[in-house]
Amino acid sequence: MDLRAIYNQVITENSRSKEHRHPVEGCTCSLEGVNPSCGDDITLQLRVKDGVIEDAGFLGAGCAISQASASLMIDLLKGRTVEEAKRLIDTFFKMIKGEISPEELEELEDAAALQGIAHTPARVKCAVLAWHTMEEALDK
Amino acid sequence: MRELRDDFPILRDRSLHYLDTAATSQHPECVLDAVRNYYETANANPHRGVYELAQRATDASDEARAAAARFLGCDDRELVFTRNATESINLVAYTWGRVNVAAGDEIAVYVAEHHSNMVPWQRLALEKGAAVRYMYPDEHGRLTEAELRRVINEKTRLVALAQVSNVLGLLAPVEKAIELAHQVGAVVMLDCAQSAPHMPLNLHELGCDFAALSGHKLYAPMGIGLLYGRFELLDAMPPFLSGGDMISSVHEYGAAWADVPRKFEAGTVDVGGQVGLRAAIEYMEKLGWEAITKHEAHLMELCLEGMAAIPGITVYGDADPRERYGVISFNVEDVHPHDVASILDADGVCIRAGHHCAQPLMDRLGIGRCCRASFGVYNTEEDVRSFLGSLKNVRSFMGYGS
Ligand SMILES: Cc1ncc(COP(=O)(O)O)c(C=O)c1O
Numbered sequence: 001m002d003l004r005a006i007y008n009q010v011i012t013e014n015s016r017s018k019e020h021r022h023p024v025e026g027c028t029c030s031l032e033g034v035n036p037s038c039g040d041d042i043t044l045q046l047r048v049k050d051g052v053i054e055d056a057g058f059l060g061a062g063c064a065i066s067q068a069s070a071s072l073m074i075d076l077l078k079g080r081t082v083e084e085a086k087r088l089i090d091t092f093f094k095m096i097k098g099e100i101s102p103e104e105l106e107e108l109e110d111a112a113a114l115q116g117i118a119h120t121p122a123r124v125k126c127a128v129l130a131w132h133t134m135e136e137a138l139d140k
Numbered sequence: 141m142r143e144l145r146d147d148f149p150i151l152r153d154r155s156l157h158y159l160d161t162a163a164t165s166q167h168p169e170c171v172l173d174a175v176r177n178y179y180e181t182a183n184a185n186p187h188r189g190v191y192e193l194a195q196r197a198t199d200a201s202d203e204a205r206a207a208a209a210r211f212l213g214c215d216d217r218e219l220v221f222t223r224n225a226t227e228s229i230n231l232v233a234y235t236w237g238r239v240n241v242a243a244g245d246e247i248a249v250y251v252a253e254h255h256s257n258m259v260p261w262q263r264l265a266l267e268k269g270a271a272v273r274y275m276y277p278d279e280h281g282r283l284t285e286a287e288l289r290r291v292i293n294e295k296t297r298l299v300a301l302a303q304v305s306n307v308l309g310l311l312a313p314v315e316k317a318i319e320l321a322h323q324v325g326a327v328v329m330l331d332c333a334q335s336a337p338h339m340p341l342n343l344h345e346l347g348c349d350f351a352a353l354s355g356h357k358l359y360a361p362m363g364i365g366l367l368y369g370r371f372e373l374l375d376a377m378p379p380f381l382s383g384g385d386m387i388s389s390v391h392e393y394g395a396a397w398a399d400v401p402r403k404f405e406a407g408t409v410d411v412g413g414q415v416g417l418r419a420a421i422e423y424m425e426k427l428g429w430e431a432i433t434k435h436e437a438h439l440m441e442l443c444l445e446g447m448a449a450i451p452g453i454t455v456y457g458d459a460d461p462r463e464r465y466g467v468i469s470f471n472v473e474d475v476h477p478h479d480v481a482s483i484l485d486a487d488g489v490c491i492r493a494g495h496h497c498a499q500p501l502m503d504r505l506g507i508g509r510c511c512r513a514s515f516g517v518y519n520t521e522e523d524v525r526s527f528l529g530s531l532k533n534v535r536s537f538m539g540y541g542s
Protein backbone atom coordinates (compact mmCIF):
# COMPACT_ATOMS: atom_id res chain seq x y z
CA MET A 1 0.00 0.00 0.00
CA ASP A 2 1.32 3.43 -0.91
CA LEU A 3 0.59 5.38 2.22
CA ARG A 4 1.42 8.73 0.69
CA ALA A 5 -1.41 8.25 -1.81
CA ILE A 6 -3.72 8.63 1.21
CA TYR A 7 -1.72 10.78 3.56
CA ASN A 8 -0.31 13.19 0.99
CA GLN A 9 0.92 16.65 1.91
CA VAL A 10 -2.39 18.38 1.13
CA ILE A 11 -4.19 16.03 3.50
CA THR A 12 -1.75 16.12 6.40
CA GLU A 13 -1.54 19.93 6.18
CA ASN A 14 -5.29 20.38 5.96
CA SER A 15 -5.88 17.96 8.81
CA ARG A 16 -4.07 20.41 11.04
CA SER A 17 -5.53 23.58 9.51
CA LYS A 18 -7.62 25.79 11.76
CA GLU A 19 -8.87 28.05 8.95
CA HIS A 20 -12.41 26.69 8.76
CA ARG A 21 -12.58 25.30 12.25
CA HIS A 22 -14.92 27.81 13.85
CA PRO A 23 -18.60 28.48 14.52
CA VAL A 24 -20.42 30.51 11.88
CA GLU A 25 -21.99 33.81 12.84
CA GLY A 26 -25.69 34.06 12.05
CA CYS A 27 -25.67 30.46 10.90
CA THR A 28 -28.82 29.30 9.15
CA CYS A 29 -28.12 25.60 9.40
CA SER A 30 -26.09 23.46 11.80
CA LEU A 31 -25.84 19.73 11.28
CA GLU A 32 -23.86 16.98 12.98
CA GLY A 33 -22.36 14.10 11.05
CA VAL A 34 -20.96 10.98 12.71
CA ASN A 35 -18.85 8.16 11.34
CA PRO A 36 -19.19 5.40 13.90
CA SER A 37 -16.30 3.37 12.50
CA CYS A 38 -13.66 5.98 13.48
CA GLY A 39 -15.78 8.02 15.84
CA ASP A 40 -15.32 11.00 13.52
CA ASP A 41 -17.82 13.58 14.65
CA ILE A 42 -18.19 16.93 12.93
CA THR A 43 -20.75 19.69 13.18
CA LEU A 44 -21.08 21.68 10.02
CA GLN A 45 -22.40 25.23 10.24
CA LEU A 46 -23.61 27.24 7.24
CA ARG A 47 -24.98 30.65 6.52
CA VAL A 48 -26.99 30.38 3.31
CA LYS A 49 -28.55 33.55 1.90
CA ASP A 50 -30.34 33.99 -1.41
CA GLY A 51 -29.16 30.59 -2.56
CA VAL A 52 -25.49 31.29 -1.81
CA ILE A 53 -23.28 29.68 0.84
CA GLU A 54 -22.00 32.91 2.38
CA ASP A 55 -20.04 31.31 5.18
CA ALA A 56 -19.24 27.81 6.40
CA GLY A 57 -17.26 26.33 9.25
CA PHE A 58 -16.98 23.08 11.19
CA LEU A 59 -16.39 21.92 14.73
CA GLY A 60 -15.66 18.51 16.17
CA ALA A 61 -12.93 15.93 16.10
CA GLY A 62 -11.86 12.90 14.17
CA CYS A 63 -9.13 11.27 12.15
CA ALA A 64 -6.85 13.22 9.85
CA ILE A 65 -8.79 12.19 6.77
CA SER A 66 -12.18 13.33 8.06
CA GLN A 67 -10.76 16.62 9.31
CA ALA A 68 -8.80 17.33 6.14
CA SER A 69 -11.81 16.44 4.04
CA ALA A 70 -14.05 18.89 5.92
CA SER A 71 -11.49 21.64 5.56
CA LEU A 72 -10.94 21.00 1.83
CA MET A 73 -14.67 20.86 1.23
CA ILE A 74 -15.30 24.23 2.81
CA ASP A 75 -12.41 25.68 0.81
CA LEU A 76 -14.12 24.49 -2.34
CA LEU A 77 -17.75 25.28 -1.58
CA LYS A 78 -17.73 28.52 0.39
CA GLY A 79 -19.07 31.40 -1.72
CA ARG A 80 -20.75 29.10 -4.24
CA THR A 81 -24.43 28.82 -5.00
CA VAL A 82 -26.28 25.91 -3.46
CA GLU A 83 -26.82 24.48 -6.91
CA GLU A 84 -23.13 24.58 -7.79
CA ALA A 85 -22.20 23.12 -4.44
CA LYS A 86 -24.54 20.18 -4.96
CA ARG A 87 -23.03 19.51 -8.35
CA LEU A 88 -19.49 19.56 -6.89
CA ILE A 89 -20.55 17.23 -4.06
CA ASP A 90 -21.77 14.77 -6.70
CA THR A 91 -18.49 15.16 -8.51
CA PHE A 92 -16.64 14.37 -5.29
CA PHE A 93 -18.68 11.17 -4.81
CA LYS A 94 -17.87 10.22 -8.39
CA MET A 95 -14.18 10.58 -7.59
CA ILE A 96 -14.52 8.36 -4.55
CA LYS A 97 -16.26 5.75 -6.67
CA GLY A 98 -13.44 5.97 -9.22
CA GLU A 99 -15.75 7.19 -11.99
CA ILE A 100 -14.38 10.66 -12.57
CA SER A 101 -13.01 12.30 -15.74
CA PRO A 102 -9.81 14.38 -15.66
CA GLU A 103 -11.83 17.57 -16.32
CA GLU A 104 -14.14 16.89 -13.42
CA LEU A 105 -11.19 16.13 -11.18
CA GLU A 106 -9.77 19.55 -11.89
CA GLU A 107 -12.99 21.18 -10.72
CA LEU A 108 -12.48 19.69 -7.28
CA GLU A 109 -9.29 21.72 -6.86
CA ASP A 110 -7.33 20.64 -3.74
CA ALA A 111 -10.08 18.23 -2.69
CA ALA A 112 -8.77 16.02 -5.51
CA ALA A 113 -6.03 15.10 -3.01
CA LEU A 114 -8.56 12.69 -1.47
CA GLN A 115 -8.71 10.60 -4.62
CA GLY A 116 -6.34 7.96 -3.20
CA ILE A 117 -8.90 7.05 -0.52
CA ALA A 118 -10.98 5.34 -3.19
CA HIS A 119 -8.59 2.38 -2.88
CA THR A 120 -8.84 2.13 0.91
CA PRO A 121 -12.39 0.98 1.65
CA ALA A 122 -11.82 1.04 5.41
CA ARG A 123 -11.32 4.81 5.29
CA VAL A 124 -13.79 5.91 2.63
CA LYS A 125 -16.35 6.77 5.30
CA CYS A 126 -13.91 9.25 6.81
CA ALA A 127 -13.46 11.04 3.49
CA VAL A 128 -17.15 11.31 2.64
CA LEU A 129 -18.46 12.31 6.08
CA ALA A 130 -18.25 16.09 5.61
CA TRP A 131 -19.64 15.87 2.08
CA HIS A 132 -22.65 13.78 3.08
CA THR A 133 -23.30 16.15 5.96
CA MET A 134 -23.12 19.13 3.60
CA GLU A 135 -25.43 17.47 1.12
CA GLU A 136 -27.98 16.84 3.85
CA ALA A 137 -27.61 20.37 5.23
CA LEU A 138 -28.23 21.92 1.81
CA ASP A 139 -31.39 19.86 1.38
CA LYS A 140 -32.85 21.19 4.61
CA MET B 141 9.74 -21.59 23.21
CA ARG B 142 10.24 -22.61 19.62
CA GLU B 143 8.89 -20.21 17.04
CA LEU B 144 5.24 -21.06 16.39
CA ARG B 145 4.47 -18.89 13.40
CA ASP B 146 4.69 -21.78 10.99
CA ASP B 147 2.02 -23.68 12.91
CA PHE B 148 -0.39 -20.97 11.78
CA PRO B 149 -0.98 -21.02 8.01
CA ILE B 150 -2.05 -17.37 7.81
CA LEU B 151 1.16 -16.25 9.52
CA ARG B 152 3.46 -18.02 7.10
CA ASP B 153 3.30 -14.74 5.23
CA ARG B 154 6.30 -13.13 6.89
CA SER B 155 5.22 -9.60 5.95
CA LEU B 156 2.28 -9.89 8.33
CA HIS B 157 2.72 -8.76 11.93
CA TYR B 158 -0.54 -9.68 13.56
CA LEU B 159 -0.97 -7.79 16.82
CA ASP B 160 -4.73 -8.00 17.23
CA THR B 161 -5.19 -11.29 19.01
CA ALA B 162 -7.36 -9.65 21.67
CA ALA B 163 -9.94 -9.03 18.93
CA THR B 164 -9.57 -12.51 17.50
CA SER B 165 -6.74 -15.00 17.33
CA GLN B 166 -5.33 -16.86 14.34
CA HIS B 167 -5.62 -20.62 14.10
CA PRO B 168 -3.03 -23.36 14.08
CA GLU B 169 -3.18 -25.93 11.34
CA CYS B 170 -4.15 -28.64 13.85
CA VAL B 171 -7.37 -26.76 14.63
CA LEU B 172 -8.25 -26.31 10.98
CA ASP B 173 -7.45 -29.98 10.35
CA ALA B 174 -9.57 -31.12 13.28
CA VAL B 175 -12.61 -29.22 11.98
CA ARG B 176 -12.12 -30.57 8.49
CA ASN B 177 -11.56 -34.07 9.79
CA TYR B 178 -14.77 -33.92 11.80
CA TYR B 179 -16.79 -33.00 8.72
CA GLU B 180 -14.99 -35.62 6.65
CA THR B 181 -15.32 -38.50 9.06
CA ALA B 182 -17.83 -37.92 11.85
CA ASN B 183 -20.50 -35.44 10.83
CA ALA B 184 -24.13 -36.18 11.68
CA ASN B 185 -26.70 -34.51 13.89
CA PRO B 186 -25.45 -35.26 17.41
CA HIS B 187 -27.83 -36.77 19.97
CA ARG B 188 -30.41 -37.38 17.26
CA GLY B 189 -29.40 -40.53 15.44
CA VAL B 190 -29.07 -44.16 16.47
CA TYR B 191 -26.71 -45.08 13.67
CA GLU B 192 -23.01 -45.34 14.27
CA LEU B 193 -22.06 -42.12 12.47
CA ALA B 194 -24.39 -40.08 14.69
CA GLN B 195 -22.70 -41.64 17.69
CA ARG B 196 -19.35 -40.41 16.38
CA ALA B 197 -20.73 -36.87 16.19
CA THR B 198 -22.15 -37.18 19.70
CA ASP B 199 -18.83 -38.48 20.99
CA ALA B 200 -16.95 -35.63 19.29
CA SER B 201 -19.21 -33.15 21.09
CA ASP B 202 -18.92 -34.87 24.47
CA GLU B 203 -15.15 -35.19 24.20
CA ALA B 204 -14.86 -31.50 23.36
CA ARG B 205 -16.84 -30.60 26.47
CA ALA B 206 -14.65 -32.87 28.57
CA ALA B 207 -11.49 -31.26 27.19
CA ALA B 208 -12.84 -27.80 28.00
CA ALA B 209 -13.80 -28.88 31.52
CA ARG B 210 -10.29 -30.19 32.13
CA PHE B 211 -8.82 -26.97 30.73
CA LEU B 212 -10.96 -24.78 32.99
CA GLY B 213 -10.99 -26.88 36.14
CA CYS B 214 -14.69 -27.67 36.36
CA ASP B 215 -17.17 -30.49 35.62
CA ASP B 216 -18.42 -31.31 32.14
CA ARG B 217 -22.02 -30.68 33.14
CA GLU B 218 -21.15 -27.16 34.25
CA LEU B 219 -20.14 -26.06 30.75
CA VAL B 220 -22.68 -24.85 28.21
CA PHE B 221 -21.61 -24.41 24.62
CA THR B 222 -22.61 -21.02 23.25
CA ARG B 223 -21.57 -18.94 20.25
CA ASN B 224 -19.29 -16.59 22.17
CA ALA B 225 -18.77 -14.79 25.47
CA THR B 226 -21.50 -12.31 24.61
CA GLU B 227 -24.08 -15.06 24.27
CA SER B 228 -22.84 -16.70 27.48
CA ILE B 229 -23.36 -13.51 29.47
CA ASN B 230 -26.74 -12.84 27.88
CA LEU B 231 -27.83 -16.35 28.76
CA VAL B 232 -27.19 -15.60 32.43
CA ALA B 233 -28.90 -12.22 32.21
CA TYR B 234 -31.99 -13.69 30.57
CA THR B 235 -32.35 -16.75 32.77
CA TRP B 236 -30.70 -16.36 36.15
CA GLY B 237 -31.24 -12.61 36.00
CA ARG B 238 -34.95 -12.78 35.24
CA VAL B 239 -35.70 -14.80 38.34
CA ASN B 240 -33.08 -13.48 40.75
CA VAL B 241 -33.04 -9.73 40.25
CA ALA B 242 -35.94 -7.58 41.44
CA ALA B 243 -36.81 -3.93 41.99
CA GLY B 244 -34.44 -2.25 44.42
CA ASP B 245 -31.65 -4.76 43.85
CA GLU B 246 -28.22 -3.73 42.61
CA ILE B 247 -25.84 -5.10 39.99
CA ALA B 248 -22.20 -4.09 40.49
CA VAL B 249 -20.36 -3.60 37.20
CA TYR B 250 -16.73 -2.61 36.67
CA VAL B 251 -16.70 0.40 34.37
CA ALA B 252 -13.87 -1.20 32.36
CA GLU B 253 -16.13 -4.07 31.28
CA HIS B 254 -16.52 -4.87 27.63
CA HIS B 255 -19.99 -3.79 26.48
CA SER B 256 -20.95 -7.46 26.48
CA ASN B 257 -20.62 -7.65 30.29
CA MET B 258 -22.31 -4.30 30.76
CA VAL B 259 -25.22 -3.76 28.37
CA PRO B 260 -27.08 -7.00 29.32
CA TRP B 261 -26.99 -5.83 32.97
CA GLN B 262 -28.17 -2.34 32.05
CA ARG B 263 -31.12 -3.87 30.21
CA LEU B 264 -31.91 -6.30 33.02
CA ALA B 265 -31.79 -3.48 35.58
CA LEU B 266 -34.09 -1.34 33.46
CA GLU B 267 -36.55 -4.17 33.04
CA LYS B 268 -36.60 -5.03 36.74
CA GLY B 269 -36.31 -1.60 38.31
CA ALA B 270 -32.91 -2.57 39.70
CA ALA B 271 -29.83 -0.33 39.64
CA VAL B 272 -26.44 -0.78 37.99
CA ARG B 273 -23.69 0.53 40.24
CA TYR B 274 -20.27 1.09 38.76
CA MET B 275 -16.86 0.37 40.17
CA TYR B 276 -14.02 2.56 38.90
CA PRO B 277 -10.29 2.02 38.42
CA ASP B 278 -7.79 4.06 40.43
CA GLU B 279 -5.28 6.39 38.77
CA HIS B 280 -3.10 3.41 37.79
CA GLY B 281 -6.01 1.70 36.05
CA ARG B 282 -6.42 -0.82 38.86
CA LEU B 283 -9.55 -1.99 40.60
CA THR B 284 -8.81 -1.84 44.31
CA GLU B 285 -10.28 -3.74 47.22
CA ALA B 286 -11.51 -0.44 48.67
CA GLU B 287 -13.46 0.21 45.48
CA LEU B 288 -14.98 -3.27 45.61
CA ARG B 289 -16.03 -2.62 49.20
CA ARG B 290 -17.46 0.79 48.31
CA VAL B 291 -19.89 -0.71 45.79
CA ILE B 292 -20.65 -4.30 46.83
CA ASN B 293 -23.30 -4.30 49.58
CA GLU B 294 -26.32 -6.17 50.91
CA LYS B 295 -28.44 -5.11 47.94
CA THR B 296 -25.97 -6.46 45.38
CA ARG B 297 -27.28 -9.50 43.51
CA LEU B 298 -24.53 -9.88 40.92
CA VAL B 299 -20.99 -8.61 40.34
CA ALA B 300 -19.90 -8.35 36.69
CA LEU B 301 -16.16 -8.36 36.28
CA ALA B 302 -13.59 -9.20 33.61
CA GLN B 303 -10.61 -11.10 34.94
CA VAL B 304 -8.46 -9.18 32.46
CA SER B 305 -9.68 -5.97 30.83
CA ASN B 306 -9.52 -5.96 27.05
CA VAL B 307 -8.30 -2.36 27.16
CA LEU B 308 -6.11 -2.09 30.25
CA GLY B 309 -4.80 -5.66 30.14
CA LEU B 310 -4.59 -5.64 33.92
CA LEU B 311 -5.57 -8.52 36.16
CA ALA B 312 -8.58 -7.73 38.38
CA PRO B 313 -8.68 -8.79 42.05
CA VAL B 314 -11.17 -11.55 41.27
CA GLU B 315 -10.59 -13.62 44.42
CA LYS B 316 -11.40 -10.58 46.54
CA ALA B 317 -14.44 -9.73 44.42
CA ILE B 318 -15.76 -13.29 44.75
CA GLU B 319 -15.20 -13.30 48.51
CA LEU B 320 -16.98 -9.98 49.01
CA ALA B 321 -19.83 -10.93 46.68
CA HIS B 322 -20.41 -14.23 48.44
CA GLN B 323 -20.41 -12.50 51.83
CA VAL B 324 -23.51 -10.57 50.78
CA GLY B 325 -25.11 -13.47 48.92
CA ALA B 326 -24.36 -12.13 45.44
CA VAL B 327 -23.03 -14.14 42.51
CA VAL B 328 -20.08 -13.25 40.27
CA MET B 329 -20.20 -13.19 36.47
CA LEU B 330 -16.58 -13.47 35.47
CA ASP B 331 -15.64 -12.51 31.93
CA CYS B 332 -12.66 -14.67 31.02
CA ALA B 333 -12.57 -13.74 27.33
CA GLN B 334 -9.19 -12.02 27.69
CA SER B 335 -7.73 -14.04 30.53
CA ALA B 336 -8.29 -17.60 29.30
CA PRO B 337 -5.84 -17.27 26.38
CA HIS B 338 -3.03 -16.05 28.64
CA MET B 339 -3.18 -17.79 32.01
CA PRO B 340 -4.20 -21.12 33.49
CA LEU B 341 -7.69 -21.09 35.00
CA ASN B 342 -9.19 -23.22 37.68
CA LEU B 343 -12.79 -22.17 38.06
CA HIS B 344 -13.56 -24.47 40.98
CA GLU B 345 -10.58 -23.19 42.93
CA LEU B 346 -11.50 -19.64 42.04
CA GLY B 347 -15.04 -20.24 43.24
CA CYS B 348 -16.78 -17.96 40.78
CA ASP B 349 -20.42 -18.59 39.94
CA PHE B 350 -20.47 -17.92 36.21
CA ALA B 351 -17.69 -17.50 33.68
CA ALA B 352 -17.81 -16.66 29.99
CA LEU B 353 -15.31 -17.11 27.21
CA SER B 354 -14.99 -17.04 23.44
CA GLY B 355 -13.23 -19.74 21.48
CA HIS B 356 -12.10 -17.40 18.74
CA LYS B 357 -9.76 -15.52 21.08
CA LEU B 358 -8.28 -18.85 22.11
CA TYR B 359 -7.09 -20.19 18.74
CA ALA B 360 -10.43 -21.93 18.10
CA PRO B 361 -12.89 -21.07 15.32
CA MET B 362 -15.30 -18.16 15.44
CA GLY B 363 -18.80 -19.06 16.59
CA ILE B 364 -17.99 -21.31 19.53
CA GLY B 365 -17.97 -20.09 23.12
CA LEU B 366 -18.49 -21.38 26.64
CA LEU B 367 -20.53 -20.53 29.66
CA TYR B 368 -19.47 -21.98 32.98
CA GLY B 369 -22.06 -22.05 35.73
CA ARG B 370 -21.93 -23.69 39.14
CA PHE B 371 -24.06 -26.80 38.86
CA GLU B 372 -26.61 -25.76 41.50
CA LEU B 373 -27.15 -22.46 39.75
CA LEU B 374 -27.49 -23.92 36.26
CA ASP B 375 -29.78 -26.61 37.55
CA ALA B 376 -32.14 -24.09 39.14
CA MET B 377 -32.20 -21.70 36.18
CA PRO B 378 -35.02 -21.69 33.63
CA PRO B 379 -34.01 -22.43 30.02
CA PHE B 380 -32.85 -19.72 27.63
CA LEU B 381 -33.79 -20.60 24.04
CA SER B 382 -36.27 -23.40 23.71
CA GLY B 383 -37.03 -26.00 21.07
CA GLY B 384 -35.28 -29.13 19.95
CA ASP B 385 -32.54 -30.85 21.96
CA MET B 386 -33.15 -28.92 25.16
CA ILE B 387 -36.18 -30.94 26.25
CA SER B 388 -36.65 -34.32 27.88
CA SER B 389 -40.27 -34.59 26.72
CA VAL B 390 -42.90 -32.42 25.10
CA HIS B 391 -46.69 -32.73 25.31
CA GLU B 392 -49.38 -30.59 23.77
CA TYR B 393 -49.66 -28.53 26.92
CA GLY B 394 -46.11 -28.41 28.14
CA ALA B 395 -42.59 -29.71 28.17
CA ALA B 396 -39.90 -30.89 30.56
CA TRP B 397 -36.30 -29.80 30.19
CA ALA B 398 -33.24 -31.83 29.45
CA ASP B 399 -30.60 -32.07 32.13
CA VAL B 400 -27.95 -29.40 32.55
CA PRO B 401 -26.09 -28.38 30.43
CA ARG B 402 -28.15 -29.46 27.43
CA LYS B 403 -31.15 -27.61 28.81
CA PHE B 404 -29.33 -24.51 27.55
CA GLU B 405 -28.30 -25.84 24.16
CA ALA B 406 -31.39 -25.54 22.00
CA GLY B 407 -31.26 -26.61 18.37
CA THR B 408 -28.45 -28.20 16.40
CA VAL B 409 -25.17 -27.03 17.85
CA ASP B 410 -21.83 -26.25 16.19
CA VAL B 411 -20.01 -29.54 16.69
CA GLY B 412 -17.36 -28.51 14.14
CA GLY B 413 -16.62 -25.50 16.33
CA GLN B 414 -16.57 -27.64 19.46
CA VAL B 415 -14.07 -30.00 17.85
CA GLY B 416 -11.97 -27.00 16.83
CA LEU B 417 -12.10 -25.69 20.39
CA ARG B 418 -10.89 -29.02 21.70
CA ALA B 419 -8.00 -29.03 19.23
CA ALA B 420 -7.07 -25.49 20.26
CA ILE B 421 -7.12 -26.44 23.94
CA GLU B 422 -4.94 -29.47 23.25
CA TYR B 423 -2.56 -27.30 21.24
CA MET B 424 -2.20 -24.93 24.20
CA GLU B 425 -1.82 -27.79 26.65
CA LYS B 426 0.95 -29.21 24.52
CA LEU B 427 2.77 -25.88 24.52
CA GLY B 428 2.32 -25.72 28.28
CA TRP B 429 1.41 -22.71 30.43
CA GLU B 430 4.93 -22.18 31.62
CA ALA B 431 6.21 -21.70 28.09
CA ILE B 432 3.22 -19.62 27.01
CA THR B 433 3.30 -17.21 29.94
CA LYS B 434 7.06 -16.84 29.79
CA HIS B 435 7.02 -16.07 26.09
CA GLU B 436 4.14 -13.61 26.29
CA ALA B 437 5.62 -11.85 29.34
CA HIS B 438 8.87 -11.45 27.44
CA LEU B 439 7.14 -9.85 24.46
CA MET B 440 5.14 -7.60 26.78
CA GLU B 441 8.26 -6.39 28.53
CA LEU B 442 10.12 -5.82 25.28
CA CYS B 443 7.22 -3.91 23.80
CA LEU B 444 6.52 -1.68 26.82
CA GLU B 445 10.22 -0.90 27.09
CA GLY B 446 10.37 0.07 23.43
CA MET B 447 7.24 2.20 23.66
CA ALA B 448 8.55 4.07 26.69
CA ALA B 449 11.51 5.18 24.58
CA ILE B 450 9.31 6.74 21.87
CA PRO B 451 8.27 10.35 22.51
CA GLY B 452 4.59 11.23 22.46
CA ILE B 453 3.21 7.81 23.43
CA THR B 454 0.75 7.39 26.31
CA VAL B 455 0.09 3.85 27.57
CA TYR B 456 -3.17 3.37 29.51
CA GLY B 457 -3.11 1.52 32.79
CA ASP B 458 -0.10 0.64 34.89
CA ALA B 459 2.78 -0.03 32.49
CA ASP B 460 4.29 -2.69 34.76
CA PRO B 461 4.61 -5.73 32.47
CA ARG B 462 4.29 -8.26 35.30
CA GLU B 463 0.57 -7.99 35.86
CA ARG B 464 -0.39 -7.16 32.34
CA TYR B 465 -1.76 -9.80 30.04
CA GLY B 466 -1.98 -9.73 26.29
CA VAL B 467 -2.81 -6.12 25.55
CA ILE B 468 -1.28 -2.65 25.48
CA SER B 469 -3.60 0.26 24.81
CA PHE B 470 -2.06 3.58 23.90
CA ASN B 471 -2.33 6.83 22.00
CA VAL B 472 0.12 8.83 19.92
CA GLU B 473 0.05 12.54 20.71
CA ASP B 474 -1.84 14.59 18.10
CA VAL B 475 -2.57 11.59 15.87
CA HIS B 476 -5.98 9.92 15.73
CA PRO B 477 -5.89 6.16 16.49
CA HIS B 478 -7.34 5.26 13.11
CA ASP B 479 -4.57 7.15 11.37
CA VAL B 480 -2.02 5.34 13.53
CA ALA B 481 -3.57 2.00 12.56
CA SER B 482 -3.55 2.91 8.86
CA ILE B 483 0.09 3.99 8.99
CA LEU B 484 1.13 0.78 10.77
CA ASP B 485 -0.91 -1.25 8.33
CA ALA B 486 1.30 -0.01 5.50
CA ASP B 487 4.14 -1.86 7.26
CA GLY B 488 2.07 -5.01 7.67
CA VAL B 489 1.48 -4.32 11.37
CA CYS B 490 -2.13 -5.07 12.35
CA ILE B 491 -3.36 -3.23 15.44
CA ARG B 492 -6.83 -2.29 16.56
CA ALA B 493 -8.05 1.30 16.84
CA GLY B 494 -11.34 2.45 18.29
CA HIS B 495 -13.29 2.33 21.52
CA HIS B 496 -12.75 -1.43 21.92
CA CYS B 497 -16.37 -1.94 22.98
CA ALA B 498 -15.60 -0.17 26.23
CA GLN B 499 -17.00 3.32 25.76
CA PRO B 500 -17.69 4.05 29.45
CA LEU B 501 -14.03 3.27 30.18
CA MET B 502 -12.92 5.50 27.30
CA ASP B 503 -15.04 8.29 28.80
CA ARG B 504 -13.40 7.71 32.18
CA LEU B 505 -9.96 7.90 30.60
CA GLY B 506 -11.11 11.03 28.77
CA ILE B 507 -9.98 9.75 25.40
CA GLY B 508 -12.88 8.47 23.29
CA ARG B 509 -10.62 6.12 21.35
CA CYS B 510 -7.24 4.52 21.46
CA CYS B 511 -4.90 2.10 19.72
CA ARG B 512 -4.33 -1.41 21.01
CA ALA B 513 -1.57 -3.90 20.30
CA SER B 514 -2.16 -7.42 21.58
CA PHE B 515 -0.20 -10.66 21.60
CA GLY B 516 -0.68 -14.35 21.09
CA VAL B 517 1.61 -17.37 21.36
CA TYR B 518 2.71 -16.97 17.74
CA ASN B 519 4.06 -13.45 18.02
CA THR B 520 7.80 -12.96 17.81
CA GLU B 521 10.38 -10.39 18.81
CA GLU B 522 10.42 -9.51 15.13
CA ASP B 523 6.71 -8.60 15.33
CA VAL B 524 7.44 -6.31 18.29
CA ARG B 525 10.39 -4.70 16.52
CA SER B 526 8.33 -4.06 13.41
CA PHE B 527 5.59 -2.53 15.51
CA LEU B 528 8.02 -0.27 17.36
CA GLY B 529 9.83 0.70 14.17
CA SER B 530 6.58 1.69 12.51
CA LEU B 531 5.24 3.46 15.60
CA LYS B 532 8.38 5.57 15.85
CA ASN B 533 7.62 7.20 12.50
CA VAL B 534 3.96 8.01 13.01
CA ARG B 535 4.27 11.56 14.30
CA SER B 536 6.81 12.74 11.77
CA PHE B 537 4.84 11.04 9.00
CA MET B 538 1.82 13.13 9.94
CA GLY B 539 3.91 16.28 9.96
CA TYR B 540 4.49 16.69 13.68
CA GLY B 541 7.92 17.29 15.15
CA SER B 542 8.94 14.46 17.45
C1 LIG C 1 -13.22 -8.79 27.80
C2 LIG C 1 -14.13 -9.19 26.69
N1 LIG C 1 -15.35 -9.66 26.97
C3 LIG C 1 -16.20 -10.05 26.02
C4 LIG C 1 -15.88 -9.98 24.70
C5 LIG C 1 -16.90 -10.39 23.70
O1 LIG C 1 -16.47 -11.45 22.96
P1 LIG C 1 -17.35 -11.97 21.74
O2 LIG C 1 -17.46 -10.84 20.79
O3 LIG C 1 -16.58 -13.11 21.20
O4 LIG C 1 -18.67 -12.39 22.30
C6 LIG C 1 -14.62 -9.53 24.34
C7 LIG C 1 -14.23 -9.46 22.92
O5 LIG C 1 -13.91 -8.49 22.33
C8 LIG C 1 -13.73 -9.11 25.36
O6 LIG C 1 -12.53 -8.63 25.07
Ligand SMILES: [Zn+2]
Binds near residue numbers: 126
Ligand atom coordinates in the same frame (compact mmCIF):
# COMPACT_ATOMS: atom_id res chain seq x y z
ZN1 LIG D 1 -12.00 8.57 10.23
